[in-house]
Amino acid sequence: MIEASAYTILNVDDDEAGRYAKSRILKRAGYNVIESDKGADTLKLVLSERPQLVLLDVMLPDMNGLDVCRSIKHDPLTAHIMILQVSATHVSDADRIQGLEGGADGYLTEPMEAEELLATVKALLRLYQREEENRRLLSQLRDADRRKNEFLATLSHELRNPLYPIRAAVEIMRLKDDLDPDIQFSRDVIDQQVNHLARLIDDLLDVARITRDKIELRKEKLRMVDVINGALASSRTVIEAHGHCPQVALPPESVWIDGDAVRLTQIFVNLLSNAAKYTPKGGNIWLSARMENDNAVISIKDDGIGISSDKLPLVFEMFYQADDSLERSQAGLGIGLTLTRKLVELHGGTIEARSEGPGKGSEFLVTLPAFIQQELSQPAEPPGSKRDESKANWRILVVDDGPNTREMYSMLLRRQGHEVDTAPDGKSGIEKIESFRPDAILLDVGMPGLNGFDTCERIRAQPSGKNLALIAVTGWAQEEVQQRAQEAGFDEVLVKPVGPKEILRSVGSILERKHAQ
């Protein structure tokens, strides 16, 4: 138990004799005692002296003691201070209850015995100490949580970078027709596993964004049936790998949703992949959709391993995995459903998990605001999306401080028939513009010296830089980077690992846009 001398008690009473008597008892017991005889002074003293306990008389000349108590408990700076209200005998039980409801932690009636006062003060200080400890633990937990989130964000960015050269190396191998079958097989294994890794890392990145409320939707009008077909196509590999063939009842063509195509697909891919993962071979997966009032209700159901009723409410929690006995390669990271729920909620919808128990299958019901419209023209294709990049012949300048990356990009882009030159830093990149006259520049963002943003700003400031396609390549997919890149004058940001197809699609659509202006 902590020494009494470590505590300060503020004794508030306008009756001098009563105040003196109580202070004497407390001082004798070893407490530091400060005094006040008015409500207003009390409110100042709790802020300046930070006592652990206030012994508060209900009747004060300037303010009602109950109001003083409420003010102390209302202010986050003083809310943790214990308040022991003291009143005269004629005060009724109703007053006592009112006092406690106003936030007092204890109530005593005068006249009181010294022992009763000391025992009550001691009990409240014990409570204070426990609450203090809880506050300290909570703050440590919040700190640890913040550090974990920062770590996750950094980790996922760092893990993304090495994937680029691996993917690019696979692309180079793909360009060779005469590969030994063993090498072909090995290449495909690397390709598959790198894609799996990239997906896990993307989920991690999304988790880091979720915890910082950084996910933003890019909404457009979408036909529900296209969203679902897209998700079925994207999850085909994992569904087939588990030996399933889902039975699908698509929504009518006329059902539309205002949403983010990528994120909506992610929702249904997650649910379909889970249904496939958690349903043994020979089981069934059903996908159906219907309109209910102003909502589309999509059900993804399986007759797989099911979820017990005690675990059902937990499946949407971050990092939760109902069955940790599953092989890790099957189980994932336990963040898919957390992401899914967040994405559904960002679309103004809800998600519910149902299961009648282990072995009885599971059903996930997604409800999303939707509307029926018969005649709505398809959204226009983004400019440049239909362009045949293979026919074009561009001059592309690659500016990157990594020699391997420079070489890899050059090789891949040259093989597609483009002219490529490279520069190891921003300054020499700018110098090369005059002699090489590129159509497009690929700029690494994180270069020493002049970074990608500054280089881009300088290029745009020159007359020759106005109409160039400027593409930032970065391992950091965060919203801030996008923002900064736009301000610097980039046309697009590509996130590593990025292959030649993506680069050429991007160059094509930017140049087409620029020529159309």
Ligand code: ADP
């Ligand atoms: P992960 O699949 O990566 O473990 P999720 O967040 O997607 O993480 O799912 C959390 C947990 O919910 C899973 O580990 C699994 O125990 C349970 N779960 C999800 N979908 C199903 C399903 N269709 N059938 C049975 N259990 C499921």
